[in-house]
Amino acid sequence: MEATALSFFIAAVTAAGFGIAIAAFGCGIAQGIGLKAAVEGIARNPEASGKITTTMLIGLAMIESLAIYALVVALILIFAHPQAGAIAALLG
Amino acid sequence: MEATALSFFIAAVTAAGFGIAIAAFGCGIAQGIGLKAAVEGIARNPEASGKITTTMLIGLAMIESLAIYALVVALILIFAHPQAGAIAALLG
Amino acid sequence: MEATALSFFIAAVTAAGFGIAIAAFGCGIAQGIGLKAAVEGIARNPEASGKITTTMLIGLAMIESLAIYALVVALILIFAHPQAGAIAALLG
Amino acid sequence: MEATALSFFIAAVTAAGFGIAIAAFGCGIAQGIGLKAAVEGIARNPEASGKITTTMLIGLAMIESLAIYALVVALILIFAHPQAGAIAALLG
Amino acid sequence: MEATALSFFIAAVTAAGFGIAIAAFGCGIAQGIGLKAAVEGIARNPEASGKITTTMLIGLAMIESLAIYALVVALILIFAHPQAGAIAALLG
Amino acid sequence: MEATALSFFIAAVTAAGFGIAIAAFGCGIAQGIGLKAAVEGIARNPEASGKITTTMLIGLAMIESLAIYALVVALILIFAHPQAGAIAALLG
Amino acid sequence: MEATALSFFIAAVTAAGFGIAIAAFGCGIAQGIGLKAAVEGIARNPEASGKITTTMLIGLAMIESLAIYALVVALILIFAHPQAGAIAALLG
Amino acid sequence: MEATALSFFIAAVTAAGFGIAIAAFGCGIAQGIGLKAAVEGIARNPEASGKITTTMLIGLAMIESLAIYALVVALILIFAHPQAGAIAALLG
Amino acid sequence: MEATALSFFIAAVTAAGFGIAIAAFGCGIAQGIGLKAAVEGIARNPEASGKITTTMLIGLAMIESLAIYALVVALILIFAHPQAGAIAALLG
Amino acid sequence: MEATALSFFIAAVTAAGFGIAIAAFGCGIAQGIGLKAAVEGIARNPEASGKITTTMLIGLAMIESLAIYALVVALILIFAHPQAGAIAALLG
Amino acid sequence: MEATALSFFIAAVTAAGFGIAIAAFGCGIAQGIGLKAAVEGIARNPEASGKITTTMLIGLAMIESLAIYALVVALILIFAHPQAGAIAALLG
Amino acid sequence: MEATALSFFIAAVTAAGFGIAIAAFGCGIAQGIGLKAAVEGIARNPEASGKITTTMLIGLAMIESLAIYALVVALILIFAHPQAGAIAALLG
């Protein structure tokens, strides 16, 4: 039974490690796109930099929230899966 | 039976971890595209920043809703699958 | 028989978790493209913002409907597959 | 025999869940492209918004029809496959 | 023999479900491209909207025909494969 | 022998279902590209709409012919493969 | 021996069905690109439509020839492979 | 021995069918690119249509030669592989 | 049991090594996009370089945070997985 | 031993058939890009058509040489591999 | 036990070798994008070369840091994994 | 031993055939890009055709050298691998 219990943790670490990486990849690109527009906007129209920065931060925060969702799921998989305790008990 | 019961949880954590990651990837890019347009718009026409920000927030919220769908499904897979209780009971 | 019954639920959670994620990815990008155009349009022509927002919402709603289709199928796979009851009975 | 009967339903839920997701992905992007053009068009030429919206709706409806085809096939696979009854009878 | 007969239906539902999905993906994008051009054209030149809409509909119909081909093949695979009757007889 | 005979039909339905789908995907995109150019051309130069529509139809017909090739091969695989009769006879 | 003989026909139908599909995909896109340029050219310069159509047809014919090569190979694989008769004889 | 001899022909038909398809895909796209430039060139400068068509034909012929190479290799694999006779003799 | 315990560490090092690499890939590209815009902005409007650099640093920091999330998960997988101690005890 | 000897020829025909196809794909695209530039150049500046054609032919010849390398390797694999004779002797 | 112990080192070298390569790929592209913008900026506005170079170096350093993260993880996997000593002891 | 000896030659012909094909693909595209620029340059500025052709040839030669590296490695794998003789001796 221990071998199978380990395979649960193997799946969990794989999903956690790759999941956060994929989310960081996509959300990183997204923040880069938003950042690019904000920086270009400030360069063209420095007077609007306050509004631009505010809007950028709102957007970056919403994108960050998506990565946080993935991070939360990853941490749940590592630390707080509801069956994790029962399965760990199988290790002996 | 326990080994097979574990394989159900393995599939669930894989689907949850990668599912939310894929959704965060796509919706993140989408929000980045929307954010880019909003920031560029404010830089060009700061007077319209109120309308732009409002429209952007509506759009970001709808994109966020898509990621939330995936998050909900992921959490259902981890915490609330209708057969999860019966399957966990097989662990012993 | 229980092992095979579990493999049905494994397939269902995999299809549900990845299906909604793929749909959220694509429809999110689509909504981002529509949002981008709407925000740029308002920045260029704020007087038309009413018409633009209305059209954008119609479009976002239709794209959302596509993601809802996938969500419905995912939820059917988890909660309402016609053979799910019979198969769950095999567990016990 | 029951194990094999289940593998039929496994294939059906996989094809249904991923099929509708792939179709929603592509048709969503397509509707996003159409929506983008409509919104840009209204921003440039608000007087033509009636014609633009009408044309957009015709196009979105045709794209929606493609996703509906996939949805119909997915639902047939879940609820109405001609051999599903005979195969389900093998379970019991 | 029944197990193998089922594997035929498994292949058929897989090909049907994914086939119509792939076709809907591609033809959807194609219709989106055509729709985009039509909507942009009407926005630029509303007087030509009659000719534009007519041409667009011809084009969308031809693209739709491609998706219909795939739908027809998918339905043949589900309902009307010439050997399906003989194979279904193996189940019983 | 029957099991192997079925695997022939399995391969045939897979190749038919995916083949027509791939061809519909590519040819659909191609027709969408051609349609886009035609619609844009009519919007810019409505006087040339007769010549444009004629040329477009020639092109769409040639692209359609490519999809027809794939459809013909798919139907041959389902209904008219030269060895299909001999193989179906193996089913018993 | 019959099982192996069938696996030859399985490979042949797979290669034929997917081969013509891949070729139709690529050549379709290619014809779409050529068609796009021709239609745009006629819209810009209707006087040159004769030369443009002639050149387009030469090009489309050459692209069509590539798809024909793949079609010919596909049909050879189905109907005229030099060893097909000997292998079919193994079916009994 | 016959089973293995067949696997040689299986590999040959797979390589031939997919090889010519891949080559047709790439060379088709290439000819489409060249055709596009030629047609656009004639539309802009009809006086140079002779030189343009000549150059286009040289280029298309060279691209066609690449597809011919793949076709020749495919036909060699089907009809003229140096060991094909010896291997066919193993079929009995 | 030791062999299985090792397979847990194998999964952990794989997820850690590839996870941080994928995150570094995506976030690197994202920072490159942001950096590009900042440098171009300074070249066009050197007076705004202060605001541009500040905004760029905020954005780069948020993108960096995404890579840090993945790094933290990777390090947790290597050094601090809650079951790692129990599993390592199986080695000895 | 004969079965293994055949697997050598299987690998050789696979590498030959796909290798020349991949090379034809890439070099075809490359020649298409070069051809496009040449045709566009002649359309813009017909007086330079001699120099342009000469340069284009040099370039196409160098690209062709790359495909020839792959063709030569493919033919070596089919007809002139140094161990082919020894391996063919194992067949019979 | 030694065989399994080796499989741990195999996974570690694979993750290290490919991980640093993937990170170098992405961060290299990112630095290339940033470098491109800096060089173009200096060419357009040589007076701002000081500010541009400073900003570029900050950005390149942050991108470099991401690659360093992956390098550190790779080196940890090779030289400093916390269980590496215990596992290496299994070899002897 | 002979079976394994053959598997060495199988790997060598696979690596040689696909390796030169991949290199020809990439270097072909690269030469196509360089050729495109040279031809466009001559069309715009025929007086500089000498310098342009010279530079193009230097560049094409360097790209060709990369393909030659791959060709050399492919030929080494076929004709001159240091252990090939010893391994071939195992055949007989």
Added chain:
Amino acid sequence: MEATALSFFIAAVTAAGFGIAIAAFGCGIAQGIGLKAAVEGIARNPEASGKITTTMLIGLAMIESLAIYALVVALILIFAHPQAGAIAALLG
């Protein structure tokens, strides 16, 4: 034990050979992008060629450093893995 010891070296050469190749791919593209910008910049503004070349060299050096990291890891895998000696001892 020797067979397993070899599998360690197999993994090491695979990771080394592909790792440096992937890194060279990405960093090469990156240097090409930077080089392109530098050369274009010098062509537009030859007076700034000193500053441009200096900046380009700094950037190329940083990109080169990333490839060097991968090269170092590859060489460590071949020549200096800490367990390589112990594992090589298993061969003899």
Added chain:
Amino acid sequence: MEATALSFFIAAVTAAGFGIAIAAFGCGIAQGIGLKAAVEGIARNPEASGKITTTMLIGLAMIESLAIYALVVALILIFAHPQAGAIAALLG
């Protein structure tokens, strides 16, 4: 033992053949991009052709160095792997 010893050389030739091919692909594209810019630059500004050619050669040399790294690793794998002698001795 000989079979396993051969599998080491199989991995080495695979890594060498594909590694140099992948590196040649990427570095070739990179040199093509650099070459394109240099040729375009000379066409626009022939007076700067000296500086342009010099810069291009520096860049091409650095890109070439990356391919050389991969070539060196490939040759080490074929001719100079530190354990190659010991492993070859296992062949007998």
